[in-house]
Amino acid sequence: xxxxxxxxxxxxxxxxxxxxxxxxxxxxxxxDHGGILFIDLRxxxxxxxxxxxxxxxxxxxxxxxxxxxxxRIDGEVKARDASLVNPKLPTGEIEVFIREVEVLxxxxxxxxxxxxxxEYPEETRLKYRYLDLRREAMQSNMKLRSDxxxxxxxxxxxxxxxxxxxxxxxxxxxxxxxxxxxxxxxHPGKFYALPQAPQQFKQLIMVSGYDKYFQIAPCFRDEDPRxxxxxxxxxxxxxxxxxxxxxxxxxxxxxxIGGVFEEFGGGRKVDQTWEQISYKDAALWYGTDxxxxxxxxxxxxVSDHFRDSGFAIFAKLLEQDGTxxxxxxxxxxxxxxxxxxxxxxxxxxxxxxxxxxxWRDQGEGxxxxxxxxxxxxxxxxxxxxxQLGLGLGDAAFFLGGKPKAFEAVAGRxxxxxGDELGLTDKDxxxxxxxxxxxxxxxxxxxxxxxxxxxxxxxxxxxxxxxSGDPLxxxxxxxxxxxxxxxxxxxxxxxxxxxxxxxxxEIAGYGEDEVRKRFGxxxxxxxxxxxxxxGCAAGIDRIVMLLADASNIREVIMFPMNQRAEDLMMGAPSxxxxxxxxxxxxxxxxxxS
Numbered sequence: 001x002x003x004x005x006x007x008x009x010x011x012x013x014x015x016x017x018x019x020x021x022x023x024x025x026x027x028x029x030x031x032d033h034g035g036i037l038f039i040d041l042r043x044x045x046x047x048x049x050x051x052x053x054x055x056x057x058x059x060x061x062x063x064x065x066x067x068x069x070x071x072r073i074d075g076e077v078k079a080r081d082a083s084l085v086n087p088k089l090p091t092g093e094i095e096v097f098i099r100e101v102e103v104l105x106x107x108x109x110x111x112x113x114x115x116x117x118x119e120y121p122e123e124t125r126l127k128y129r130y131l132d133l134r135r136e137a138m139q140s141n142m143k144l145r146s147d148x149x150x151x152x153x154x155x156x157x158x159x160x161x162x163x164x165x166x167x168x169x170x171x172x173x174x175x176x177x178x179x180x181x182x183x184x185x186x187h188p189g190k191f192y193a194l195p196q197a198p199q200q201f202k203q204l205i206m207v208s209g210y211d212k213y214f215q216i217a218p219c220f221r222d223e224d225p226r227x228x229x230x231x232x233x234x235x236x237x238x239x240x241x242x243x244x245x246x247x248x249x250x251x252x253x254x255x256x257i258g259g260v261f262e263e264f265g266g267g268r269k270v271d272q273t274w275e276q277i278s279y280k281d282a283a284l285w286y287g288t289d290x291x292x293x294x295x296x297x298x299x300x301x302v303s304d305h306f307r308d309s310g311f312a313i314f315a316k317l318l319e320q321d322g323t324x325x326x327x328x329x330x331x332x333x334x335x336x337x338x339x340x341x342x343x344x345x346x347x348x349x350x351x352x353x354x355x356x357x358x359w360r361d362q363g364e365g366x367x368x369x370x371x372x373x374x375x376x377x378x379x380x381x382x383x384x385x386x387q388l389g390l391g392l393g394d395a396a397f398f399l400g401g402k403p404k405a406f407e408a409v410a411g412r413x414x415x416x417x418g419d420e421l422g423l424t425d426k427d428x429x430x431x432x433x434x435x436x437x438x439x440x441x442x443x444x445x446x447x448x449x450x451x452x453x454x455x456x457x458x459x460x461x462x463x464x465x466x467s468g469d470p471l472x473x474x475x476x477x478x479x480x481x482x483x484x485x486x487x488x489x490x491x492x493x494x495x496x497x498x499x500x501x502x503x504x505e506i507a508g509y510g511e512d513e514v515r516k517r518f519g520x521x522x523x524x525x526x527x528x529x530x531x532x533x534g535c536a537a538g539i540d541r542i543v544m545l546l547a548d549a550s551n552i553r554e555v556i557m558f559p560m561n562q563r564a565e566d567l568m569m570g571a572p573s574x575x576x577x578x579x580x581x582x583x584x585x586x587x588x589x590x591x592s
Contacts, residue, residue: 004072004104010046014093016077021096023048024072024104026134027065029115037062040115041073041096044139048091050075052098061101068114068131070105073098122553127567129558141555145543148260149216152237152539155256161212161239166201168218169193173200173517178222180232188584194220194233197536199456200521202240203493206532207524214239216539222564227551228485228541231564240534246476246492249533250274250433253488257480257537261429264546269428274480278436282481283403284326287411289437292484293430295418299410302327302398305384311375314355317400325400326410329388330417333395334358338420339370342397345416349409351399357381358395366392415484429482429545436460437477440470440506450507453477457491458533459503466502476533487542490535497525 004024012021025043032038036053039062050073052062065071075096086092111127112120114134125132132138153163172179172193179193195201197219205213217238225231237256241249254274261270275293282289285298303324306314317323333339339356346354357370368381388396397413399406418424439459441452449470457475459465465473480488494500500522504514515522543555553559560566580586 008045009041009043009048010090012048012077012091012094012096014079017079017094019077020074020099021077022072022074023050023096025070026114027067027069027071029067030065039065039098041071046090048094048096049080049086049089050096050098052101056098058098058101061103062098065101065103066107068107068110068134069103070107072102072104074100122561123567126553126559126561129568133557138554141543141547141549142557144264144547145539145555145557148264148543148546149235149539151260151263152256152537153216155259156214156237156239159212159252159256161214162210163215164205164210164213165215166195166198166205166217168195170195170201171520180220180222183583183585185583196221197236198238200518202238202534203456203495203521203532204524206240206242207527207529211242212239213241213534217536225560225562225564228544230540230552230556230559231562232560235539237537237539238534239536240532242530242532244492244531244533246435246478246533249490249492249535250276250478253480253535253537257488257542258431260542261482261546265429266546266548269425271428271430274431274433276433276435279434279438280436282432282434283407287407287409287414288484289434289479290481290484290486291411291432291434292415292418292424293432293481294426294428294483295415295424297329297331297414297418297423299326299328299414300388301325302384302387305380305387306376306400309376309380311355311372314398314400322402323400324403325398326403326406327384327388328397328399328410328414328417329390330395330397330421331390331423332393332421333417334360334393335395336369339395339397341420342413342417345413346399346409349412351406351409354413355398356395357384357398359385359390359392361392372398431480431482434479434481435477436474437479438471439473439475439477439503442471448508454489454491455503455507456494456500458494459499462496463499463502466499466506470506478535480535480537483545485541485545486538487545488535488537490533492531492533495525495529495531497522500525 001022006022009023009025023041025041028040028042028047030037030039036051038049038051040047041050052059075098077094078097080093080095110131112124112131114131169182169192177196179196182192182194184190184192198215198217202213215238217236218233219236220233223229223231241252258270279289282291287299301324303318306325307318309315314325335358339358343353355372357368357373359366360369368378373381384396390396399410437453439451439453439457440449442449453475454477457477460474460476476492478490479486494503501511501514540552540556544552547555549555
């Protein structure tokens, strides 16, 4: 017999009754039933109930076992009494009577319990991550993550892609976040960087004539953490293709991502039609470029109904250039109680409040109620109701100003309204491509033009587009949104040096600066670069959605905490003096 096990803790069935078996695993819990000791023995695959009575020679040793001891047992498989069968377990028809037990690894008193659903502070969970990972939910999440990655790989190979690896140590390249720098021992005073993404390398692979590339790529960004973003490193499904249009990229990645959600979504509906929404419309309708389309609410501009109206706040606001009033429809939200709750939400967001109108039955027909209705009068109120398609028992909320100043709050309000009124379909994955991103933005104070999004995107219209108003230039850039999260980002690349130099010149970067920052790629583009494009899908975020988790750390094996600290391994740590001397570095203490 094998030194540790003849079967896993998920293998044994009624067909094995009478066999002598060997199992190894962890003591999930111990139960004393009238002197008979029952142990739920757990391994990676499942749980088997094992037991021992005082007549067994092993009883004295079994009495000493505690939760999370790692043990090996030899015993005889017996059938459970019909009334004691556990249909929830694959091994629920049998139990193993212990003949011999060996402790493979004793366990001290536990800082957190593995068995059960107790909640523990994140600090405790991350410090003792190896115990936290033993818990059933975490085992499930990590297996899901592994299965998702394997499925992605298979799907990409099936589409004719090959996987190539790109460097982990490279040159610093500004891509929207801070680099992690690595000092060079051989070149004192110079630094490598960990790649924020394989962006330049995958484009160079296309220049090198490899038609289809993909990689499960580690990326490193020194970012401020969020619930849906790691502060240090993350993984993405990275791909690039030559001789493709934007639609070709969509047609390639949609069945991969959609297929993964169908395979691992637990029966939840996966939208088959993926809308293409312009960045401008997404901001207008949803207040965000990663809309949650499970929520049917679409915001609308209603400025004309408030212009020169009796509601002085909005009327005066609209006299300023670049301002507008937007309405957030709230079907079934027509009660003063709900409107007051949303007004309180706006105040928590830092606004003085949020105007509203709701339509109620006063016995003689429908009446518009609320402060705005009284100020603008029945004719304007009725025009708003008809534009928004609302009726009895519905409401609408209003925000005004320069769109960039209030869009984000309006988007959050839309989410809260959809959730509170039960309008958002929680049993669904809803996808949308966000397209036509602006390449440039203008600083409101200085008037300076700079890149708003990816500077390497091909401008729609090419060189000709760059000769007009920079703020009107749109790029072949796209994101894929799902349930309020950005899952994929990509672009058709600007592969022509002359267009690239012009694009950077508009943002104030001369040719010399471009060559200095991106010399490898610019030089390569001078030797017959093909048109190419691609995208990258965030694996951590995809698994987070599939696992129905609210925090990305629930689907990462060994994550950092929100302060970018590894509480288990003690990172970041202070270097030894010998290391600093070898690298010719000196640490400047932080200012007090």
